[in-house]
Amino acid sequence: MNFGSKLIHNGNEIDKNTGALSIPIYQTSTFHQYDIDNLGKYDYTRSGNPTREALENTIAQLEGGIRGFAFSSGMAATSSVLSIFSSDDHIIVGNDVYGGTYRIASSFFNKFKVQITFTDMTDPDNIKNSIKNNTKAIFLETPSNPLLKITDLRTCIKIAKDYGLIVIVDNTFMSPYLQRPLELGADIVIHSATKFIGGHSDVVSGLVATKNKDLADKIYFVQNSFGAVLGPQDSWLLLRGLKTLKVRLDYECKSALELAQWLSTHKKITNVYYPGLKEHIGSDIHLSQALNGGAVLSFKTDTEATAKKFMKNVTLAAVAVSLGGVESIASYPVKMSHAAIPVQEREKLGITNNLIRLSVGLEDTQDLIEDFKKALE
Ligand SMILES: *Cc1c(COP(=O)(O)O)cnc(C)c1O
16 A cells, blocks of 8 residues: 555554544543453553554554654653663764754763764764764664755664664654655654644644564653653644645645755855755755655855845744644744754854745745745845
């Protein structure tokens, strides 16, 4: 079955108890036990809930895993996955991972003596050079944020396997429709489902999928004991959002490519970062591991003043953090997602004050172009 059909028919779309075509929101904390000698499948919602379970089984199917987990945010998902490691374990993390991931890796898990090395994984040799005796895993994100840098998943996975390391991929920017790292050999995939999976800017949530039984048991232990679970109502919102993932992304990615091409020709735009453009560094690698360039792009304007003018005058994109919604969202990384990084460090990474990131929504492409044209004038 192809992906679009799988979104609608994956075995978790009908409520087994009632036949309801929309999985009911089992808004309950606990479950009556009819027979104390034969306890039922569910006992308490932190440990398991039918609405959440339908979502967890769905993400497992869509990513090609054996088990899925839903958490109260993308960061809860990432933190819970990193909690399967122990003190003195060493993890290699991409140096331009999501800011929140950088924060917990650099100033939270170190309290528990989990060792982290940050490195630029766009050059996979850096992984080899960072491996120590106690290295247990690599954690990466591709394309990265906000410059859409590309990491070669197959090469990184091959190196990790040679050294017996677990590969964890934050797949938020692509979603399982565009990129499925488990199918390429990764062990764990993480999503901020707040973004494309939810798709409507109305829920904060995280998902995890794995294809390894031992890792699944470890993640379930953390999910149940740490307890950062997703509630039934929010689980339902994700099940609903997921059904249109393909049609949303088909339109948004096509629109993003057209916008990237149009921006490339604009005289006030100096750089466009979009993995669907042939001239984007690593675009060939990206297109060998993902379906298309995705729905997020970044661009640099001639001056900081132009960038600020754009952010002030744009009307068809919300000025906000986050991405992946039905509405386009323009963000200004130096004042938003990357404000906490010291200026010099930021400049080194190419995150300058003329950089704008755009998440392309479902507005008519031509309307977006007209609006952006005006905002840049
Ligand atoms: C937003 C985001 C996160 C964090 O997810 P939350 O749902 O905000 O906690 C993690 N990784 C990436 C790539 C993101 O864009």
